[in-house]
Amino acid sequence: MTESEIAIRVRGVTKTFGEGASAFHALDNVSVDIRKNEFFTLLGPSGCGKTTLLRLIAGFDQPTAGRIELEGQDISHLAPFRRPVNTVFQSYALFPHMTVAQNIGFGLEMQDRPKDEVRETVARMLRLVRMEALADRRTDQISGGQQQRVALARALAPHPKVLLLDEPLSALDYKLRKDMQIELKRLQAETGITFVFVTHDQEEALTMSDRVAVMNQGAILQVGSPREIYDHPVERFVADFIGDTNFIEAELVADESDGAGTARLRLATGHEIATALPEGMRAPRHVTVAVRPEHAAFAAPGEPAALAGRVESIVYFGTDTHYHVELSGGGRFVLRRQNSRDAAEILATGVDVAIRLPRGSVQVLRD
Amino acid sequence: MQGQGDSAAAPARAITAREGKGALVSAARRREVRVSWLLSAPALLVLLCAASGPLLIVLVYSFLTAGDYGGIVWSFSGEGWFKVFLARDIFDDTVSIADAHLTIFWRSVRLSLLTTLICIALGFPTAWFIATRSRESRNIWLFLITIPFWTNLLIRTFAIMEVIRSEGIVNSVLLAAGVIRQPIQIMYTDFAILLGMAYVYLPLMVLPLYAAMERLDFRLIEAAYDLYASRRRVLRRIVVPLVRPGLIAGSILVFIPSLGAYVTPRVLGGGKNMMLGNLIELQFGQGRNWPLGAALSLTLLLIVMVALIFYVRIVQKEAASRE
Known part of the structure; x- marks a missing residue:
């Protein structure tokens, strides 16, 4: 893998919450490279550190040790609003006092893009997630699946270099989840944005990802294509957790x-x-x-x-x-x-x- | 045959039965109404004796003639209301606007608005601080905020006086430090009133703001940070709109009692810097003009109502824009 192919480089990252005897090592010396344009999944049971790693990449938390690079630039201690990285939250976190269109345009507006461009991009995003008809609805007047799509459009609108998705499908019912899995793959292919996807659902990880990192107890155990992970697990945990x-x-x-x-x-x-x-x-x-x-x-x-x-x-x-x-x-x-x-x-x-x-x-x- | 006769008679019986049942139902219904009135009697009594009754007395008094030694004489007079806004010269009977009253109205409204603004400026960060503590420590902070409520208002006001009077703590410290040569006159100024009211009413701003902030979904703030909003923009675009109900509730809770404040302006403002509450008290006391006092009380009530209507309008407009 050459330098120019790497979107996110995580090097020796440790994250400790608390101090002294009660300190909790959420991440322990984690290193991983995430390629450009890839659908990369962090897979593991709850408490394995996958969400912590995502939050470090987003900038909501800062690593205790180690560094995180975005296309060669050290972003370890950069504020979230200075990173060209957007997040789709598990709870969607849509702004309740704004319409669907206002939610989607928020990031662009905060980047001080011209009004015309904001309007145009919002319209394009609404089309992309098939929500044109509901542009002026309030976010509590649309269904869970629709909220999910608005959250996606909102995070994609500023065209980030990396899109982080924190278990975005876990709140949806089975049928909707299946549809959204396909939708997500389509969006990733259409936008060409690097997706970093967090899930505890092994099936989701296998069906959607280009590559999967299996995590447990704050460490990455194995990184590889779904096929490599499934056919050639190198550790007992990986073999046991998947399939x-x-x-x-x-x-x-x-x-x-x-x-x-x-x-x-x-x-x-x-x-x-x-x-x-x-x-x-x-x-x-x-x-x-x-x-x-x-x-x-x-x-x-x-x-x-x-x-x-x-x-x-x-x-x-x-x-x-x-x-x-x-x-x-x-x-x-x-x-x-x-x-x-x-x-x-x-x-x-x-x-x-x-x-x-x-x-x-x-x-x-x-x- | 037997069966046929039965079927012909049956509807007639059914009708009488229904009528009888109807009468029974209406009797039961009447009893139900009686019982429900009886049960709501305590509430109605309280509303009548404590709320609308006294208000009605004030309204009636405002249209009566003032007695020579206070009290009222039972004859109609518009003099009370006349004197609220207008003054008649005692020598030539020329009518002019009651400057003194208007000054006091204006001071009351101005000081109340300023008090509200100061309470927002101090209360917002305070409420934010409490809302962002851990769940257990929040209760301790809230407890600390409410402690002053347990102390008598008069005592708290005198305590402030002790701090700001010419030989008080502030002046003593500044004099000793050599910052000033002469004590600063703080007592008996509008500033003193403002300071006192802001101190007294601050908890009324902090509590509703805290309630709104505690319900605030902090993930929304993270989402805004993530979408390139700086701290200031997060505050303006996300936090303030979402805690707005608390902000408005707090403002009303501070503004209304400030407008009618009596103790604080009396103690800290002295006799010169009167507010509406003091003016009203004056009419019932030394002024011996109860109708004017009653009319002034109702004027105060009207100002409050205008403020509340203003608030309701905002809320309704917001609700409408959401639909």
């Missing part, structure tokens, strides 16, 4: 024949699988591996099986079916199979099965 995962204990055995960065994994059953290793990890050692339920498969008779067990329960989900398998060595394994009309064999509970782990289905976790 369903089977955790299996295994031994790493050194194996030079597969080249550097790979090793053979020996499972409790004695079965061995070739796998890639996280950076800096060396065999031999004990590890935990993650296997996504849909990455595993039932082994046909005679095929080499990695795991064996008995089907304990079967849960039908419409598009797929979940098989809960009691492993013979102890522990449980969930296997997910897509349902198709010509599903050949029908498994029943109590049947003994063998499970195959194809190459690439196994992800070695760092601790």
Whole structure:
């Protein structure tokens, strides 16, 4: 990534609230680069520090240590109204004493743009979020979804370099949320503005983002595309937080024949699988591996099986079916199979099965 | 046959039943009305004896003739109202405008407006300070604001006198520090009245302002900061419009009692710098002109009503613009 491609650079940022024994480290030495024009998501459970990081970028709070750069310029201690960064608040925070149009024009007005330009931009923004008909309404006379769109238009109107979105969809019902997800992607593509999106909803993060940063306890654990994050989680927390995962204990055995960065994994059953290793990890050692339920498969008779067990329960989900398998060595394994009309064999509970782990289905976790 | 006869008779029975029921209902309704009047009697009694009754007496007195030693004589006279605005020369009976009264009206209105402005200037930051403290400490600050209410107004006014009189604290300190050579005359000036009233009525401004600020969504302020509004613009465009109801309520609560203030101008303003309250008292006391006093009281009431109508208009206009 070259310097000119980076919109926001966070370097060694720590944020501590309170002092002494009661001090709370909301962020602990966080570093991340957010590229221009990307839809970047901060994903994590509540209290993980994602909103704190967003507030530091917006300028509502200041880092205790470290620095934040916007396109190469240090903005760590710049007041919010001096940053070309706008925020869409979780509560929308629309001004109740102004109309929809006045809300949208507020930022431009505060930048002392000419009246004509303000009027023009407001009209364009109203079109962009499809709110032309409600321009003169008061903000408490429109629905939640409409308020959401006004909040978006208001933050986009001054054409900021970066748009920060603090769980903007959490107050909407399911159907509206789905629509707004698509709407947000469209707006991001149309405006070309860098979006930094905060959410605790993993599905939202996976479907909308170009890249996701998974956070927990004030630290960023992994940054990558939704696919990287989902298929190749590097930490137990990431694997557990996003999607369903089977955790299996295994031994790493050194194996030079597969080249550097790979090793053979020996499972409790004695079965061995070739796998890639996280950076800096060396065999031999004990590890935990993650296997996504849909990455595993039932082994046909005679095929080499990695795991064996008995089907304990079967849960039908419409598009797929979940098989809960009691492993013979102890522990449980969930296997997910897509349902198709010509599903050949029908498994029943109590049947003994063998499970195959194809190459690439196994992800070695760092601790 | 039997069935047919029944069905023909049934409607007639139904009608009488309905009528009887109707009479029953209206009787019940009448009793209900009686009971509801009875239940509201205490409230009506209070309203009559404490509010409209005395006001009616004042209105009647203002149209009667003044007695020689105070009190009234029961004969109609417009003299009371006449003297509110006009004066008749005792030698040649020429009628002229009552300058002395107008001066006092003007001083009352001017000092009350100034008091309101001072209370806004001091009360706004105070209320803001309290509203931005932590939830627990807010109550302590509010408590401190209301403490002066527990002390008698007269005592508080004399306390201010102790501070500003010629041998008082301010002058003593300034003299000792060598800032001034002669004590400054603060007592018996309009400034002294202003100081006293602002001090006395400040809590009445702080409390409604605080109530409005406490309800203020501080995320709106963050949103405005985020949208390139400087601190001053956030104050003007977001905070002031949103706490406006509190600001107006506080202004009314300060302006109205200031207008009729009696103790403060009496003690700190002396006999020379009278306000309306003192003028009214004078007519019922030494002046021995109760009708004039009554007419002046009603004039004060009218000024207050004009101010209130003004306020209601603003509120209605705001409500209308919101619809």
